Amino acid sequence: GLPQEREVLRVTDLSARDDRGLPAVKGVSLTVHAGEVVGVCGVEGNGQTELTECIMGMRPQTGGTVTLNGQDISRLDPRGIRAMGVSWIPDDRVRTGLSPKATVTENLLVGKQREPAFSLLKVHYRRGNAKRYAEKLAAEFDIRSGGLSVPAGSLSGGNMQKAILAREFSFDSPVLVISQPTRGVDIGAIEFIHEKILEKRNAGCAILLVSADLDELFRLSDRLVTLFEGRVTGEFAVGKIDRQGVGYYMTGGRRKGETEA
Secondary structure, eight states, X not given: OGGGSXXXXXXXXXXXXXXXXXXXXXEEEEEEETTEEEXXXXXXXXXXXXXXXXXXXXXXXXXXXXXXXXXXXXXXXXXXXXXXXXXXXXXXXXXXXXXXXXXXXXXXXXXXXXXXXXXXXXXXXXXXXXXXXHHHHHHHTTOOOSOTTSBGGGXXXXXXXXXXXXXXXXXXXXXXXXXXXXXTOOHHHHHHHHHHHHHHHHTTOEEEEEESOHHHHHHHOSEEEEEETTEEEEEEETTSSOHHHHHHXXXXXXXXXXXXX
């Protein structure tokens, strides 16, 4: 089963402050293995956002380390971390996920513009290839828009979300950090997004999933980590605990040291 799979992402004793300068992440440690979804459960505002921003190099840490395949990536910037093979689906789509003024096609190609298929001598943008690629992704992820040359900001929330997922999932990264993947998305798209996440897991991706939706976490995760006021309060194999139990740890019911793996 899972324990034999290699550990890919490790967060050790990580600390960080929130935007007001107050401690938000307080000594968090967790691991994610290849082919595993680790779900982070917590009432919103308990450090989840700051935790993912730290892992992605968007927020400075005040202590601890983040390692990828044993290599310390704590001091890298977001571009460096992505280059190491980490993709990120942020919870704030518009602010950090999409460029609203750029076209849908341009957004789908972010990070791929320099690939030979899409550029010729890195000067001439190969429109035909770019368009075909964007059309393929849009069809696969059922992105509905008034055409791929419209500004991404004109998409509905659910279609924005699918565009970000399409792009991030297309990198074949060994690690995915996903926040609130189905917030503001219609039922049909939720099913589709869940299938895509499980496909990635089955292909050996290491996935850290943050969600406020317990049903989603129970459905997709192999292990659950509960976070309360910036601290890990428990870690459980899915199937070893019910929603009520998780709710207890999410509201600070017990302290670390009384956890059962």
